[in-house]
Amino acid sequence: MKRDVIIACDFGSAEECLNFLDKFSHLERKPFLKIGMELFYSAGPEIVKKLKEKGFKIFLDLKLHDIPNTVKKAMKVLSNLDVDMVNVHAAGTKEMMSAALEGLTRADGTRPLLIAVTQLTSTSQQAMTEQLLIDNPIDATIAHYAHNAMEAGLDGVVCSPLEVGKVKESCGPDFITVTPGIRFADSAKDDQVRITTPALARELGSDFIVVGRPITAAVDPVAAYQRCVEEFLTEEEFIYNPSNFI
Numbered sequence: 001m002k003r004d005v006i007i008a009c010d011f012g013s014a015e016e017c018l019n020f021l022d023k024f025s026h027l028e029r030k031p032f033l034k035i036g037m038e039l040f041y042s043a044g045p046e047i048v049k050k051l052k053e054k055g056f057k058i059f060l061d062l063k064l065h066d067i068p069n070t071v072k073k074a075m076k077v078l079s080n081l082d083v084d085m086v087n088v089h090a091a092g093t094k095e096m097m098s099a100a101l102e103g104l105t106r107a108d109g110t111r112p113l114l115i116a117v118t119q120l121t122s123t124s125q126q127a128m129t130e131q132l133l134i135d136n137p138i139d140a141t142i143a144h145y146a147h148n149a150m151e152a153g154l155d156g157v158v159c160s161p162l163e164v165g166k167v168k169e170s171c172g173p174d175f176i177t178v179t180p181g182i183r184f185a186d187s188a189k190d191d192q193v194r195i196t197t198p199a200l201a202r203e204l205g206s207d208f209i210v211v212g213r214p215i216t217a218a219v220d221p222v223a224a225y226q227r228c229v230e231e232f233l234t235e236e237e238f239i240y241n242p243s244n245f246i
């Protein structure tokens with residue numbers, strides 16, 4: 001099983017991101033990074049290319065959600081960036097997810113992992129019911145969206161660690177779960193609602209945890225990253241072995 005801690009690099013510029021990553025340059029384990037909308041919209045594809053050249057694995061978290069043809073063409077462009085993981089919103093329908101997969105697959109058959117966002121971890125049951133008019137319980141909705149993603153041929157979903165059990169039950173143990181909403185027992189919740197600690201995420205069977213502010217806003221980001229690694233990975237995975245990682 002491939003598992004890892006992914007640092008959400010939610011920075012406003014390439015310079016800020018590169019300065020932050022300099023702190024990690026002495027580590028044997030190169031962190032897996034998530035580049036989201038903020039950094040991609042400000043620094044563009046160049047920052048992705050630069051970080052790939054430096055040897056980082058990249059989850060490009062742009063959460064595509066549009067008509068199938070537009071998503072297919074956009075995915076073709078992202079696939080050329082040679083990232084390791086990209087995503088779409090499952091709410092875009094199975095047709096859109098299949099189109100994304102098609103666009104992402106290169107001529108030689110290779111492609112980055114493709115995962116779907118089910119419900120954002122900042123969304124509460126109340127917001128889902130009152131604002132989105134979805135009456136089903138949040139975990140049933142998430143399991144259903146995950147099943148749609150699996151049927152469309154995707155590799156996994158983004159969900160809260162609290163939903164991993166339901167997702168694996170519905171889609172099987174190999175269906176990847178990438179889980180944000182991670183907080184240390186002693187840190188602030190910020191705007192996240194459905195949160196767990198790295199240790200609980202591991203117990204619940206999460207494959208990848210995505211951690212932003214608990215690392216990026218920490219007084220000592222490297223120590224915070226290492227705390228995540230120690231809590232989330234097993235001892236065998238913790239001892240750096242490249243074959244344990246995608």
Ligand code: C5P
Nearest residue numbers: 008036119120121158180210211212213
């Ligand atoms: O700072 P924090 O740890 O809350 O960052 C979580 C990251 O995961 C953010 O970049 C956010 O956009 C992303 N994310 C999320 N919930 C999802 C999908 C992505 O929090 N369902």
